[in-house]
Amino acid sequence: MHTHIKIVGWLNIIFAMVSIIGAICLSAILTGSGLISNDQTAITALGIISSVAVGTSILFSIPEIVAGIGVLKYKPWARILMIILGIFDLLAFPLILPALFGIYTLWVMFNPETQQIFEGNPQLVE
Numbered sequence: 001m002h003t004h005i006k007i008v009g010w011l012n013i014i015f016a017m018v019s020i021i022g023a024i025c026l027s028a029i030l031t032g033s034g035l036i037s038n039d040q041t042a043i044t045a046l047g048i049i050s051s052v053a054v055g056t057s058i059l060f061s062i063p064e065i066v067a068g069i070g071v072l073k074y075k076p077w078a079r080i081l082m083i084i085l086g087i088f089d090l091l092a093f094p095l096i097l098p099a100l101f102g103i104y105t106l107w108v109m110f111n112p113e114t115q116q117i118f119e120g121n122p123q124l125v126e
Contacts, residue, residue, distance in 0.1 A: 023057035
């Protein structure tokens with residue numbers, strides 16, 4: 001299960017970073033579009049939209065990064081946070097990749113061996 005735990009941790013960190021980078025790219029495109037239009041209303045509206053997109057992405061990505069790092073360090077609180085995030089991934093059902101990742105995350109985090117690892121069973125911790 002150690003390999004699965006590491007996969008879940010790293011994928012969470014990677015998906016969160018991709019989300020942040022994507023939001024920043026979207027922000028640059030929207031802001032640039034507003035500036036190209038040379039319309040003050042478009043500049044303001046697209047600036048607000050891009051700020052909200054980046055802020056929301058960062059807001060939702062920080063717990064994923066924190067949980068990913070915690071899981072890689074086998075912290076018990078990180079397992080609980082990862083379960084919560086896995087449930088949120090299931091709520092994105094129409095999007096197949098997040099839903100599949102949520103199922104995989106929950107399978108790994110609810111596995112009895114994983115639970116023993118996070119409870120500090122000395123025979124199972126690396």
